[in-house]
Amino acid sequence: MGGFHLFKRSQGSLRDQIEAIQRDGEENHPLVKLSGAEEGDGRLRDAPNNKATRLLEEEAGEPVHPLDEFDVCRLIDTGKLHFPPSAELLDRCKSDGLAKFLVIVQTLWFIAQCIARKVSKLPLTELEVVTLGYTLLTVGMYVVWWDKPYRVAFPVRVYGTLPERTEEQEWLMLKSSDWSEMVVQYASGTQGAFVELRSVKRIPMFHSGYIKGEVNIRELAGAMTTIIVGTLFGAVHFLGWSSPFPSSHMQFLWRFATIVMTAVPPAAVILTLITASIEVIFDLDNSFTYSLVLLPPLYLAGRGITIVLALVTLASLPLEAYRDVEWSNFFPHI
Structure with missing residues (x-):
C-alpha cells in the first residue's frame, strides 16, 4: 500500500x-509565536x-x-x-x-x-x-x-x-521487461515484480508486491487464486445460458463468451504444464510461453462480450423479467 x-x-x-x-x-508574528505557557513546548x-x-x-x-x-x-x-x-x-x-x-x-x-x-x-x-x-x-x-x-x-x-540493496532488489533492477511475460504477470496479478520502488515516487495503482524466482508459495497462491476466481466468475454466466435473447446470434455470443471465461483459466494451467514439459524435454528456450499470451486477451474479450450484451438486451426484456419475487411463497403461512 x-x-x-x-x-x-x-x-x-x-x-x-x-x-x-x-x-x-518578528517575535509577535502570529505565524511563529509560541502558544504554550512554556517556550519549550514548541507548538504553533x-x-x-x-x-x-x-x-x-x-x-x-x-x-x-x-x-x-x-x-x-x-x-x-x-x-x-x-x-x-x-x-x-x-x-x-x-x-x-x-x-x-x-x-x-x-x-x-x-x-x-x-x-x-x-x-x-x-x-x-x-x-x-x-x-x-x-x-x-x-x-x-x-x-x-x-x-x-x-x-x-x-x-x-x-x-x-x-x-545497500539486497539480492532480491538487485534482481528486480536486472529483471527483463519481456512484454509476453508482462502480459501473463498482469493477468495473474503478480505484476509487482516489474517495479523497483526505490526508483518511483509513489506506489503504482495495481502494485502487488515482489516475487523472486520462478516458482514460490506467493506466486503459486496468486496464480491459483486467479484461476479459481476467474473460473467461478465465468461459471456464473451459465445462469443466462437459456435466457431469452432478442436473436439467436446474441445467444450464441453469450454462450461462446461464457465457455471462454470458464475454460480459459484452467486451460492456462494445462497449457503451462505442457509447454514447460516441452521446453525441459527438448531443451528449448521460453518460445513456447508465447502461446500463453493469447489467453488473457481471449478472456477479456469474453468479459467484454457479456457486458455489451447485458446492456443491449435491456431494450427488449421479456415480460416475466418485470415480475417481482413472491417472498410469501417461501415461508409457511395459513
Missing part, C-alpha cells in the same frame, strides 16, 4: 527557523496561513520513495522501525466495520433475490447475471480486506539512510 515512505529531513528544524524569525524582530498558535503550513511541511521533510518489503523488514530487524499499533492504523482508516457490514448485507440481499428468482422460475436478465458475478467478487474482497485500512492519506515517515 505504500504505508512506509522514506523522507529526507530539511536543512534546519522547525525550531531553528522559528528562532531565526524571532531574531529578525493556530493560524490559517500558508507560511505556517510551509514550515510544518519543511519540518516533515521531503518524500523520497516508498519502502518495499525488503527495506521494511531490515529496518524492523535492526530496531530502526516499529510497526504502528492497531489503534493508530484504525485511526488512519476512513471506514469502519458497520459500513463494511452494511455493504455485505446489501450485496447478499441481491444474491438472495437472484436465487429466489431462479427458484420461482423467473428469468434473470443478462445484466443481473453479470452483476451477480461481480457481487461474488465483492463479498470475497470484503472478507479478505476486512482489516485493511481504507484511504490512508499519510504514510509512516521513515528518516535516515537505507542500507
